[in-house]
Amino acid sequence: xxxxxxELEAAIIEKATKSPKPQLYIKDFYKCDPDAKPRQxxxxxxxxxxxxxxxxxxxxxxxxxxxxxRIKDEEGSEGIN
Amino acid sequence: MAKHxxxxxxxxxxxxxxxxxxxxxxxxETKPECWDILGQLELSYKDRITHWKHGGIVxxxxxxxxxxxxxxxxxxxxxxxxxxxxxxxxxxxxxYYSTENLRALMDLWEKYGSGVTNMHGSTGDMVFLGxxxxxxxxxxxxxxxxxxxDLGGSGSNLRTPSCCLGESRCEWAxxxxxxxxxxxxxxxxDEIHRPAFPYKFKFKFSACANDCVAAVAxxxxxxxxxxxxxxxxxxxxxxxxxxxxxxxxxxxxxxxGGNWGAFDIQAEVIDLCPTQCxxxxxxxxxxxxxxxTRCMHCINVMPRALRPGAQQGASILIGAKAPIxxxxxxxTLVIPFxxxxxxxxxxxxxxxxxxxxxxxxxxxxxxxxxxxxxxxIGLPTFLSVMEIEPLPQHVKEPRSNPYVFWKEEEVPGxxxxxxxxxxxxHAM
Numbered sequence: 454x455x456x457x458x459x460e461l462e463a464a465i466i467e468k469a470t471k472s473p474k475p476q477l478y479i480k481d482f483y484k485c486d487p488d489a490k491p492r493q494x495x496x497x498x499x500x501x502x503x504x505x506x507x508x509x510x511x512x513x514x515x516x517x518x519x520x521x522x523r524i525k526d527e528e529g530s531e532g533i534n
Numbered sequence: 535m536a537k538h539x540x541x542x543x544x545x546x547x548x549x550x551x552x553x554x555x556x557x558x559x560x561x562x563e564t565k566p567e568c569w570d571i572l573g574q575l576e577l578s579y580k581d582r583i584t585h586w587k588h589g590g591i592v593x594x595x596x597x598x599x600x601x602x603x604x605x606x607x608x609x610x611x612x613x614x615x616x617x618x619x620x621x622x623x624x625x626x627x628x629x630y631y632s633t634e635n636l637r638a639l640m641d642l643w644e645k646y647g648s649g650v651t652n653m654h655g656s657t658g659d660m661v662f663l664g665x666x667x668x669x670x671x672x673x674x675x676x677x678x679x680x681x682x683x684d685l686g687g688s689g690s691n692l693r694t695p696s697c698c699l700g701e702s703r704c705e706w707a708x709x710x711x712x713x714x715x716x717x718x719x720x721x722x723x724d725e726i727h728r729p730a731f732p733y734k735f736k737f738k739f740s741a742c743a744n745d746c747v748a749a750v751a752x753x754x755x756x757x758x759x760x761x762x763x764x765x766x767x768x769x770x771x772x773x774x775x776x777x778x779x780x781x782x783x784x785x786x787x788x789x790x791g792g793n794w795g796a797f798d799i800q801a802e803v804i805d806l807c808p809t810q811c812x813x814x815x816x817x818x819x820x821x822x823x824x825x826x827t828r829c830m831h832c833i834n835v836m837p838r839a840l841r842p843g844a845q846q847g848a849s850i851l852i853g854a855k856a857p858i859x860x861x862x863x864x865x866t867l868v869i870p871f872x873x874x875x876x877x878x879x880x881x882x883x884x885x886x887x888x889x890x891x892x893x894x895x896x897x898x899x900x901x902x903x904x905x906x907x908x909x910x911i912g913l914p915t916f917l918s919v920m921e922i923e924p925l926p927q928h929v930k931e932p933r934s935n936p937y938v939f940w941k942e943e944e945v946p947g948x949x950x951x952x953x954x955x956x957x958x959x960h961a962m
Contacts, residue, residue: 478690478732478900478901479690479729479730479731479732480732480899480900481900490892491892491895491896492730492891492892492895495729495730495895499598499728499729502598502728503596508591509591509593509598509689509729510589510590510591511589511590511591511593511598511599511601511602511603511688511689511729512588512589512602512689513588513589513602513603513620513688513689514688514689514733514734514901515689515690515733515734515900515901516598516599516689516690516691516729524591525590525591526590526591527587527590527591527603527605528590528605528617528667
């Protein structure tokens, strides 16, 4: 890993915040630190979910990550429609 | 909830076969939301489009899998299925349940959900169909604390590993599939409960080539029992089969009572051998084991006369998948034989798994199964990543599709040739 753990967390949060796509695949975070192993990126992203910085969105077959304020929520403020 | 008119669905109750429509109507007597399943499905048949919204953020705290969000896009019309989430319950190895456990699971699901189940899903999980978001955490608490059971995998996770009955009941088991399955389930808890990969990944363990869990068709990583030495033959039992002696019915008696005629070893065994490696010499069955492909057919037909060899282990095949992209494919044989040893915590298998994962997580595209990545990149590259020498078993059709090619560094002198020198010896 070229970045420290804190730097990698910050880079992932920034990517999830500024990306045009609100929901991202785990591979979308690989570029946050090209020297890091995919498994390290995955572990950091999953820890960010535990910390409430990211959330999972799952179709059932694939899982994506998003910032809580950007995620597609079927039960959101506008309710289910 | 009102009962809906369902003339189209009612057609599915006609005929001799069991009908899910009848089952749902029966379930609706105690769970009225089932009327709304039927009502919404009837509407989908009329509109020719699904009215389910697929996916969502639902789950239980700390987990990134095991629950699949499902919502109706016409909730005002069908309020009973406004939320209708799926819960995947990890199945026990070999699907051994006690009736007490099954009753407890059904009671749990009647309490928190629709009572509708799928026994079992393609991955092997017991699937609970239909509950509301607010019921998920209480259901998870009771499941884990009272029943000591867990959720299965979903999304981009390792899916719940599954295995056949293995050595618990089957004389043909070439390794302890349940032990490996349980060990890897414990070993990879993080990968089962939280997303880890570009897409889903499935392990399946069949203890022989009869492949009772369809590992070759359904799993990204198929571990299929096999043997290295010769098929064990009891020639006296072969003769008993041929003579039609009592206690020696072909196929273990599976065809008993049918009008099949007398057992014909030539037609039913020798001629059906895919590699034609068997023949009779007098009363004795001979096998050229070097040509045997370990398909199990002859053993299935004459189980008292033939047994798998004594030097047992497994083959590892990689890359099966269902037909979402590019059609269905079976997994490809990568390691013809590997010993399956509990003494070293199956570390030989774990080494292979992690090599595949490290490569696929790096190279695989989003939503690409490992078998699709292998196909896109090519088997030669995959084998070199896995540090495996190409073997004859990797080649399906050597004459028309060699599949594995020489690299320049493997050929003395490389690709550079003096064409004039060559033509002196090979004139056109």
